[in-house]
Amino acid sequence: MEVEVEGIVLKETLYSETSKILQVLTKEFGLISIIAKGASSYKNSLRSLALPFLYAKFIINYKKDKISTLKGGKVFKLYGSGAKDMDVYAYLSYLCELTYKVLQENNNKEIFIILKNALDKIDDGFNKTVLKNIVEFKYLDYIGITPDLNICHKCMNVTEPFAIDGKIGGFVCNNCYTNERKVQKDFKKILNRYQDVDISEIKEIKISKENELIVNEFLKEYYVSFSGIKLNSDKLIEMIEK
Ligand SMILES: [Zn+2]
Known part of the structure; x- marks a missing residue:
């Protein structure tokens, strides 16, 4: 046909x-x-x-x-053909490889829209790390490991986030805190924004460098600990982000 x-x-x-x-x-x-x-x-x-x-x-x-x-x-x-910045290729490789792996678990047609919108924004010169993280966050739903952002992942109570750790799956409260990465009070809102944003609607990306790095680190640890997905292109990204 x-x-x-x-x-x-x-x-x-x-x-x-x-x-x-x-x-x-x-x-x-x-x-x-x-x-x-x-x-x-x-x-x-x-x-x-x-x-x-x-x-x-x-x-x-x-x-x-x-x-x-x-x-x-x-x-x-x-994609990438008009890029002045060669780092773009590392992000394209990473996102295409990640997408391929996610599709092995869930061949959902919605993923096309997510990837296309993200690649369009990368091509338009928007923050590559933030876009990568938005895609990573959205894919968690498709592989069935959406993090619960309402509870402390040590005591399991519904509490205010105090710190975050990708290895344990999310936030930690004030009482359970030991050595995790501390976050500001509004950090849950930031993560919700990564999950819910319609990528095609993004006009500008406003986030502090500190929060950007915390989100990136959280997702990196979370994928390693919970997804079972292994990529070849993540080494390249790590080299760029250092
Ligand atoms: Zn707790």
């Missing part, structure tokens, strides 16, 4: 001498595999459609739960 889909290439794998298999997150079907025959050779017309971080319309011969075949398409945008 020949169909048109709108999608973002998350990953490419070389296949035979000249072909590529693409992992494409589509608006219509979620994650699908597409073979681009001959796309590694310079003269091939599919070459410009078979690139990582590409957002495009793909005309494919669609096979449900199998590998679809690329017939043609139209390039909308190659």
